[in-house]
Amino acid sequence: MNRRTFVAAGLLGSALQLPARAASPIKVIYIGGWDCQPCTAWKNKYKADWFASPEYKQVTWIEVESPKLKEAYQERFWPGDLRPILDQLPRKSGTPRFLIVRDDKVIANEFGTGQWSKILAELKKQLS
Secondary structure, X not given: OOHHHHHHHHHHHHXXXXXXXXXXXXXXXXXXXXXXXXXXXXXXXXXXXXXHOOOHXXXXXEEEEEOOHHHOOOHHHOOHHHHHHHHHOOXXXXXXXXXXXXXXXXXXXXXXXXXXXXXXXXXXXXXX
């Protein structure tokens, strides 16, 4: 490994580390696809504010993303501990989708960028 590769790998590795937080009993799951234009629109409009919000700091945030939006609900993109949540979804299509999960039960399930405000409102109720 040459020096440049070693330095680049070190920088990349440190950039991916997120601050440790205690696991929350509430999970918010984002489901998207890399080729999903509405997903990109949501990220551009809402994601930075979401990460800076007090609600974000109180939940466990999980992103399930696939290279193609049509693959977002394939089990291979869902880690094993999330598969029971995938099984609870009555409709396995559509991105972006936002889920609120408490005690491994889906308590809110909204599809579409315009539904983000509903997820936030429900989340605020759950956290109060």
